Amino acid sequence: MIFPLQHGIMQALPSPKPSMRNANLPPITTPHADRIAFLDGLRGIAILMVLLFHAYARWADIYPFGSRFTGVPVFAYGMLGVQLFFMISGFVILMTLEKCSGFLSFMLKRWLRLFPAMLICSIFIFITAGYFPERPAGQPVLRDMLPGLSFIEPYVWSKLLHAPQGALEGVFWSLYIEVKFYVLFGLMYFVLGSRAALTGLALLFFASVLSGLLLPVDGAAQSRMVSLASTLLYWSGAQHFGWFAAGALYFRYFKHGKKWDLGLAVVLTCCAALAYGKGVEEVVAALVVVALFSLAITAGLAQKLCASPVLVWLGVISYPLYLLHENLMVAMIIQIGRVAPWLPAILIPLIPILIVMALAALVAQLAEPWLRQRLRGVIARVMPAPRTSS
Secondary structure, eight states, X not given: OBOOOTTTTOOXXXXXXXXXXXXXXXXXXXXOTTOBHHHHHHHHHHHHHHHHHHHHTTTTTTSTTTTTXXXXXXXXXXXXXXXXXXXXXXXXXXXXXXXXXSHXXXXXXXXXXXXXXXXXXXHHHHHHGGGOTTOTTOOOOGGGHHHHHHTOOHHHHXXXXXXXXXXXXXXXXXXXXXXXXXXXXXXXHHHHOHXXXXXXXXXXXXXXXXXXHHTTOOSSHHHHHHHHHHHHHHHHTGGGHHHHHHHHHHHHHHHHOOHHHHHHHHHHHHHHHHHHOSSHHHHHHHHHHHHHHHHHHHOHHHHHHHTOHHHHHHHHTHHHHHHHHHHHHXXXXXXXXXXXXXXXXXGTTHHHHHHHHHHHHHIIIIIHHHHHHHHHHHHHHXXXXXXXXX
């Protein structure tokens, strides 16, 4: 893919180098040369986890079947699909940074990756929300589109506008974290280099964990300083940076085959899992996600399993599916439970799940590529690539 930019930033994404770990690299999927099959499969697993969590466990107080499935681990801990997405993002972002000539080039590529689907899905959600009064988030107003389209959390907008600020979908929270990660890691990468950027990311994560442990100390000026530092770290998203940094270390291992990178990645993900869990069961569930990602990076059989066509397809549509699914799916579950109360409870969410998958496929395979191409054309006209002198 070519992204025309000013000052010689125009470049094509190169193919993976033959020096990458294992000569038999995972197969490339779809017509896009920058997609790796087992990574799309991992995305497919992650979005399935999130879907099942929101379909069976997250909204027990309004489901027609109540809390019947909230104790089922595969549903109850599906929220960890977001942490799996974060590790995948860390892997992919370091790979992307190595192909970019500068910070602006990198950020433009990420914007072109995120914005088209966000715009399409936001418009769809806003227009159709009135047909689904059962939406857990309630009925949106036009201004609720601001956080998603800007990738800036509602709290910041509420401070800027001096008024309460909502969001179209609660799941957008992870996109705000992603963009903070892009900015901080991208700046550190181009200013300090890859190793220093990874070290900085890990240090921010550990500082966030440490500030949380020190915060209960009362009374002293030191406590106020810790509170301020904790607040700044929290709003930077540092509490999630362990997952991103580990994903980047897994990429270094995947590319270079150095056991040191693998060991650091495993240690960092285990620390992130321990920091994430509020109890033994949550920690164990987080460690299962860590093991899944580690196996997919290190074991050929796991890569083949992750590269199954169904998981890869789900991975390809995972981004618009993530944006669209929660309120629409839960509203349809409530409607179907009202219309067909005789259906077995486990089956009620299946039709809504299939509907949001179909919508996401239309976005991912038709609307999103079309809009992205139009946006690239606009950028090419506004920021033409410089002519080279003969």
